[in-house]
Amino acid sequence: MVTTVDIKAVVRTGRSTYNFGAGPAMLPESVVLELQQELPNHHGSGISILEMNHRSADFQRIINQAEQDLRELMLIPDDYAVLFLHGGATLQFAMAPLNLLGSRSSANYANTGYWSARAMREAERFCTAQVAVDAYESGYTEIPPEEQWHVDKAGAYLHYTVNETIGGVEFHWLPDTKGMPLVADMTSMILSRPVDVTRHALIYAATQKNLGIAGLTLVIVRRDMLQEVPASTPTMLDYHEHIRARSIFNTPPVFAWYVAAKMLGWIKAQGGVAAMAARNQRKADILYELLDSSGLYRNHVERNCRSWMNVPFQLVDQRLEQSFLQKATDTGFAGLSGHRSVGGFRASLYNAMPEAGVCALADFMREFERACA
Amino acid sequence: MVTTVDIKAVVRTGRSTYNFGAGPAMLPESVVLELQQELPNHHGSGISILEMNHRSADFQRIINQAEQDLRELMLIPDDYAVLFLHGGATLQFAMAPLNLLGSRSSANYANTGYWSARAMREAERFCTAQVAVDAYESGYTEIPPEEQWHVDKAGAYLHYTVNETIGGVEFHWLPDTKGMPLVADMTSMILSRPVDVTRHALIYAATQKNLGIAGLTLVIVRRDMLQEVPASTPTMLDYHEHIRARSIFNTPPVFAWYVAAKMLGWIKAQGGVAAMAARNQRKADILYELLDSSGLYRNHVERNCRSWMNVPFQLVDQRLEQSFLQKATDTGFAGLSGHRSVGGFRASLYNAMPEAGVCALADFMREFERACA
Numbered sequence: 104m105v106t107t108v109d110i111k112a113v114v115r116t117g118r119s120t121y122n123f124g125a126g127p128a129m130l131p132e133s134v135v136l137e138l139q140q141e142l143p144n145h146h147g148s149g150i151s152i153l154e155m156n157h158r159s160a161d162f163q164r165i166i167n168q169a170e171q172d173l174r175e176l177m178l179i180p181d182d183y184a185v186l187f188l189h190g191g192a193t194l195q196f197a198m199a200p201l202n203l204l205g206s207r208s209s210a211n212y213a214n215t216g217y218w219s220a221r222a223m224r225e226a227e228r229f230c231t232a233q234v235a236v237d238a239y240e241s242g243y244t245e246i247p248p249e250e251q252w253h254v255d256k257a258g259a260y261l262h263y264t265v266n267e268t269i270g271g272v273e274f275h276w277l278p279d280t281k282g283m284p285l286v287a288d289m290t291s292m293i294l295s296r297p298v299d300v301t302r303h304a305l306i307y308a309a310t311q312k313n314l315g316i317a318g319l320t321l322v323i324v325r326r327d328m329l330q331e332v333p334a335s336t337p338t339m340l341d342y343h344e345h346i347r348a349r350s351i352f353n354t355p356p357v358f359a360w361y362v363a364a365k366m367l368g369w370i371k372a373q374g375g376v377a378a379m380a381a382r383n384q385r386k387a388d389i390l391y392e393l394l395d396s397s398g399l400y401r402n403h404v405e406r407n408c409r410s411w412m413n414v415p416f417q418l419v420d421q422r423l424e425q426s427f428l429q430k431a432t433d434t435g436f437a438g439l440s441g442h443r444s445v446g447g448f449r450a451s452l453y454n455a456m457p458e459a460g461v462c463a464l465a466d467f468m469r470e471f472e473r474a475c476a
Numbered sequence: 477m478v479t480t481v482d483i484k485a486v487v488r489t490g491r492s493t494y495n496f497g498a499g500p501a502m503l504p505e506s507v508v509l510e511l512q513q514e515l516p517n518h519h520g521s522g523i524s525i526l527e528m529n530h531r532s533a534d535f536q537r538i539i540n541q542a543e544q545d546l547r548e549l550m551l552i553p554d555d556y557a558v559l560f561l562h563g564g565a566t567l568q569f570a571m572a573p574l575n576l577l578g579s580r581s582s583a584n585y586a587n588t589g590y591w592s593a594r595a596m597r598e599a600e601r602f603c604t605a606q607v608a609v610d611a612y613e614s615g616y617t618e619i620p621p622e623e624q625w626h627v628d629k630a631g632a633y634l635h636y637t638v639n640e641t642i643g644g645v646e647f648h649w650l651p652d653t654k655g656m657p658l659v660a661d662m663t664s665m666i667l668s669r670p671v672d673v674t675r676h677a678l679i680y681a682a683t684q685k686n687l688g689i690a691g692l693t694l695v696i697v698r699r700d701m702l703q704e705v706p707a708s709t710p711t712m713l714d715y716h717e718h719i720r721a722r723s724i725f726n727t728p729p730v731f732a733w734y735v736a737a738k739m740l741g742w743i744k745a746q747g748g749v750a751a752m753a754a755r756n757q758r759k760a761d762i763l764y765e766l767l768d769s770s771g772l773y774r775n776h777v778e779r780n781c782r783s784w785m786n787v788p789f790q791l792v793d794q795r796l797e798q799s800f801l802q803k804a805t806d807t808g809f810a811g812l813s814g815h816r817s818v819g820g821f822r823a824s825l826y827n828a829m830p831e832a833g834v835c836a837l838a839d840f841m842r843e844f845e846r847a848c849a
Contacts, residue, residue, distance in 0.1 A: 153508065229708060
């Protein structure tokens, strides 16, 4: 059964592209190459991680380490359960209300962008979703200050989307909920900077942006916040079941979990979330400074809530859009198209995007502007 | 950004193990090595498949080809939708009743093993699950003939689990439902042999056994069978939404889908499901002949419903179990432990298990028996 691979094909791994896509997103090159090396024969076991049994001792070690690393990186106290689940954040839009409403019939939602609105709309299947604050009228370019919010005390919780990937709007402050349980969708910014977990009842995040590949979702939930789910709730949507089963209620997405474990190790090796935050802020600053000093590019988001993760921008002269995209692609920048709902462009700067990639993009954009002048 | 990998580490890919695990299961070596070679730089794109956007033209080509291959391999008519979803078969235990019940309040379930029972129990959250036939009393070692079944005509459908991985019991005939819509969990035997799709209203199958890795679930549903889901159904559990979105209602498990696409190509290259069936039957015959002629090993399943995919067996002298497992592991056979609920042993012989692997296992078992005599 011993086989060797075609070495010539393997060696040609030059990854000549910076992937600015909003997710699935760029992975650190070292992680991709480690995954490649280990793929056919996981640590001498003779089998691939792709074939590994989810109840094996080897996998148990991997997921134990992943949970430990996550708890350490995010300072997650013991009264919070950590789950790794199927389904993406979209399934959490339903699981959050199903598991937190209990006998209450409403919840509060801060509507600061496309994903907040999606979460809110899904919640309406299970309760009345009260709009605590609505940035829709501004075109999702601002987060109104908390004095203007209206949080209904009868609601079971207050939900907010920490970072909006399409609008490029991010909370750089934590809502003061005055005792109202706080629920956060952290899909697009988890582990990009420190967050006070203890101020939250529930945090969820799909992993395909800062924490690996698509197909896995992280849930961090304070155990005493969990309510009984309605009797007609599918078992797979009941956090209690997943807590009891330690996230192996059914066959989990083994490989996505493994990649997340590797990413957690990588973030630790980079110096943890504080180091990631410093780097992510520098990366974002490079682009926002360029946009603000340019006559060609424009970003419409209020400065106090600009995203470190997703920087949307438009060209003042829309006729240049196609040429910009073509030249960017030819230069080795992928994934710069804006979301199909808004057009324009977007540079996503998740943890794995190196500063060198952002500098290279900024250089290219300056050069393009000069050439167009 | 150009980097080369550590060649020494990559070359040492000798896969010295036959993995008889029940799932996640063995993959064909050629598929694993292809995945490895392509991993850092997908077909010259400069990015990894792990980083590929699910709405990119490249990914669209991959999933279109996957659907086309699946339709060709299983002869799926156009009036059936094909979906690739998150969540595993366990989520389908809920989605089937939610989407097929309509105004009916009951459904029929053939209880022929652990997974049938799980599906039935989940359905009870949404309706009355009528037991059409119950093999529990026999210890799940037989499938009673259809004359003994009681199918309630008021039920919305009849659900059966084509192959039971724990009991090692498989339907080698198709229930004649006399017009009652037929729902099949094919997780552990999909594409292992020809199946008449047109006799089914709904087929579902998680992919981690015959069709790749964990984290993806295949659904084949006749469009006119779909009913309106209850208003409180999470959107992610509504087949209509996934059909509308062509399985990209949210970010899908991109890599698992890609592996499934590769597996479909591999099955085609092997000659399709008829060729797989011939090979799978030969593989199963090798083991059952050994078990039936042995004084040491035993399989309790009725001959007419023995599984081609999962062959459970016990040692007559249980004191030899540990030594058997140790020697098997040392020889390079992984995953032979029986399910934790029943103990003993189990050899899973999914599509990717080569005949040489089964012959090697049979040789080992004969040798072990001789040595113990």
